[in-house]
Amino acid sequence: MSRTANTLTRISPSALRRALDPVSRRLLDAAVQATEATGTLLWAVGGPVRDLALGRPVRDLDLATATDPAPLAEAIAARLGATVHTEPRFGTASVVIDGHRLDLAATRTEHYVRVAALPSVRLSATIEADLARRDFTVNAVALAVTGSGRGQVIDPFGGLDDLAAGRLRILHSVSYHDDPTRLWRAGRLAARLRLLPTSETVTAQALAIAFRYFDAVSPRRLWREFALAAAEPRPGAAFALLHAWGVLAATHPSLALTSEASRALAYRRGPLDPALVLAVLLAQRPDEERAAAIARLGAPRSAARAAEDAARVLAAAPDPDSLDTLTAATTDARLAALWLDPARQRDLQSALRRWERTRPHLTPVVLRALGVPLGPALGRALAELRRERYLANVRSAATARNHIRARFVSEGTSR
Numbered sequence: 001m002s003r004t005a006n007t008l009t010r011i012s013p014s015a016l017r018r019a020l021d022p023v024s025r026r027l028l029d030a031a032v033q034a035t036e037a038t039g040t041l042l043w044a045v046g047g048p049v050r051d052l053a054l055g056r057p058v059r060d061l062d063l064a065t066a067t068d069p070a071p072l073a074e075a076i077a078a079r080l081g082a083t084v085h086t087e088p089r090f091g092t093a094s095v096v097i098d099g100h101r102l103d104l105a106a107t108r109t110e111h112y113v114r115v116a117a118l119p120s121v122r123l124s125a126t127i128e129a130d131l132a133r134r135d136f137t138v139n140a141v142a143l144a145v146t147g148s149g150r151g152q153v154i155d156p157f158g159g160l161d162d163l164a165a166g167r168l169r170i171l172h173s174v175s176y177h178d179d180p181t182r183l184w185r186a187g188r189l190a191a192r193l194r195l196l197p198t199s200e201t202v203t204a205q206a207l208a209i210a211f212r213y214f215d216a217v218s219p220r221r222l223w224r225e226f227a228l229a230a231a232e233p234r235p236g237a238a239f240a241l242l243h244a245w246g247v248l249a250a251t252h253p254s255l256a257l258t259s260e261a262s263r264a265l266a267y268r269r270g271p272l273d274p275a276l277v278l279a280v281l282l283a284q285r286p287d288e289e290r291a292a293a294i295a296r297l298g299a300p301r302s303a304a305r306a307a308e309d310a311a312r313v314l315a316a317a318p319d320p321d322s323l324d325t326l327t328a329a330t331t332d333a334r335l336a337a338l339w340l341d342p343a344r345q346r347d348l349q350s351a352l353r354r355w356e357r358t359r360p361h362l363t364p365v366v367l368r369a370l371g372v373p374l375g376p377a378l379g380r381a382l383a384e385l386r387r388e389r390y391l392a393n394v395r396s397a398a399t400a401r402n403h404i405r406a407r408f409v410s411e412g413t414s415r
Helices: 013-019 022-036 047-053 069-080 127-132 159-165 182-193 199-210 219-230 235-244 247-251 259-265 274-282 287-297 301-315 320-326 331-340 342-357 364-369 376-390 397-409
Strands: 042-045 061-065 083-087 092-097 100-106 108-111 120-123 142-144
Touching: 013 022, 013 047, 013 142, 022 042, 022 061, 022 069, 022 092, 022 100, 042 047, 042 127, 047 061, 047 142, 047 159, 069 083, 069 092, 069 100, 108 127, 127 142, 182 199, 182 219, 182 235, 182 247, 199 247, 219 235, 219 274, 219 287, 235 247, 235 259, 235 274, 259 274, 259 331, 274 287, 274 301, 274 331, 287 301, 301 320, 301 331, 301 342, 320 342, 320 376, 331 342, 364 376, 364 397, 376 397
Parallel strands: 061 100
Antiparallel strands: 042 061, 042 142, 083 092, 092 100, 108 120
């Protein structure tokens, strides 16, 4: 991926408001109105400011405040009839309405006592100190949306210059030590915004991988990062970068992209179901490696099943006995197999769809009338009629009756 220069647009509270969807705009307006009487300072921080500068739609609304965000969240919710969630330990609150979310956080500093630990938080920091705790310079930018400084852009680390130049620059040398999942975030940002990591960022990534920082990250957090990468507009580009940087292999060696997996994801538009992406990455792996990678990621059972089913679909033969075992395979599994081996899978999955549509010419009631007893013999008769119809050996109900008389009646039913 080459670095591309970006032309940045003007950043202002009114431009931010215009870039929001109608529901998020209502959330922002309610937040501003709720602070008017108290004079509370509010800043849009990180992603919203970055995307606004790039002229992109602003999909996430993150605001920082110098005070406790919980009362502000309650005031916003009261205006809109929304719901509130708070996390006092970290000084955060969120307001949710109609599937849209406003995240509020008290300005703070953080200290990590060990790799990937939850941070120790000190609230009531300055906005500059709050920005200094973040991951990349392009995310360490704020826009004042209330107060006497309304409209002021706060960019102490040159994030906008990096954004204009197409650079992804780590904010401080221990960023990946504090939170190794930022390596996944780097891949998502670089792919989405076409940013190229600076030399110091590349060095920090290499050190984080060499010192095995991912070993300290819980499976639950890893799955969240995996799902976020799958949800990117260009998930193939994100996973290609994560592979090239060694992030996938550092998470688990079996996650490294094969050439088939790389081609399968290359031109897909996101968001993709993470179960589908997991199946693409793991279906070709030996059973033991696949199971180990699933466990390391903490993948939910539905995603694990998709990966396992995809492996079976890839290995299946287009005969009725094999096809019958594939009817329970998930949609994600079938699609992953098709993407991985399109030349073979088109024929196999066409045969599978035909097999699923195939029904015996005769019903159980007719079979009973012909003398086939209840129990295993009836099940065998139905299965054989379905198979013979699929193979075009039995083409009508009359032929099916003759077949049953010959196979299940005249020969007896002790079979």
